[in-house]
Amino acid sequence: MSSILALFQDYTFQTVALGSTLLGLISGVLGSFAVLRKQSLLGDGVSHSSLPGVVMAFVLLGSKNTEVLLLGALVSGLLATLLIVGIVRHTRVKFDSALxxxxxxxxxxxxxxxxxxxxxxxxxQAGLKRFIFGQASTLLKRDIDLMMICGLVLLILILLFWKEFKLVTFDSDFAQSLGFSPKKLNLLLSFMMVLAIIIGLQTVGVILMSAMLITPAVAARQWTNRLWVMVTLSALFGAVSSVAGTAVSSLVPKLPTGPAIVVCVSAIVVVSVLFAPGRGILHRLYRRRKNRILYKLEGSVPDGSAT
Structure with missing residues (x-):
């Protein structure tokens, strides 16, 4: 117990945990829209597509500053997103194939x-590989400040366009009939997801970033049918798993933070899929067995009208 208390008082742990928590919260909010719009794989495509931008930013500018590298990743991720949208819109190639x-x-x-x-x-060039697998231990205070600024901007946009995003997510045709542009709203949502993915590359890397974006939302979807509840739960699951994964990686020697966070949030998904009321596997099995017993009892009761 004393070791855990000492861990939470450590400045390095506080920095990494704060950065991971911000990433989990932001990813949980935006991942909810990705799951509901059936674009879960977009996060995987954008995160992998950001790698050449990181390297090109280093080659062209000769700087390893996180802001410079993430800017290159942002440009590369946006270019990949526009290419995917353009291929789907102007060809017969489906979304998953284009991605x-x-x-x-x-x-x-x-x-x-x-x-x-x-x-x-x-x-x-040492340090560039951290964007492939992530290295949360390298997070600095300026990285946290950058994540806070970007996260605040994304959350403000979510609040400002909440009704529009809700409409275009569930019924884009109805949104268009009300005068909204589904194409512009979809592009705005895609840009926001790209930005959320980019700020998380240093923490979990291009390979695991898609899990941070999608997994909390998948877990939250099992518990509710209401959008605002799902978004809140997804943000909560992302933040809690980030703190738990950071703590576990700090207590276990040579355990990377990114994979530990993904394992923690995956455990939340397993619990949600099994035990969530209504959608949980065990709950559905219990309800099915209960209905079968009631059906047998009703069938065994003699019909009084026949006498």
Whole structure:
């Protein structure tokens, strides 16, 4: 117990935990819209597509500042998103096929560029690989400030366009009949998800970022049919699992923070899928068995009208 109390008083742990919590909260909010719009894989595609932007920002500007690298990742992620939308809109290629195509091309290009940079003598490229698997322990106060600013902007946009996002998520045709532009709203939501993904790359990396975006929302969806409740629960699940994963990685030697957070939030999904009322597997089995027993009891009762 004393070790846990000492851990929460450690400045490094507080910094990493705060950054991870902000990431879990932001990812949970925006991931809810991604799940409901059936675009869960968009986070995976954008996170993988951001890798060449990170490396190109380092090559062109020669700087390893987090802000510079994340700016490159943002440009690359937005370009990938626009390519996916353009392919779906102007060709007969489906969304999942377009996403797989763009994601594989961009991620492959990023790996090629990363290999090239590593072969340049005295290029000082050390640290770029942290964006592949994540390295939350490298988070600094300025990184936390950047995450707080971006997260505040995203939450304000969610509050300002709550009704519009709700309409376009559940019934885009009705939203269009009211004078809203589903295309513009979808692009705005996609841009917001890209920004949320980019600010989380340093914490969990391009490979696991999609799990941070989608998993809390999947767990929250099992408990409710109301959007605001789902968004709140998803943000809560993301924040709690981030703190728990950070604590576990700090207590267990050589355990990376990103995977620990993903395992914690995955455990929440398992509990939700099994025990959530209404949608939970065990609850449905219990209800089915109860209905079967009632049906047998009703069938065994003699019909009084026949006498």
């Amino acid at each position: 797989a195509l763009v994601m594989s091309v961009f991620f492959g290009l990023g790996l090629i560029l990363l290999t090239y940079v590593q072969k340049i003598p005295n290029s000082n």
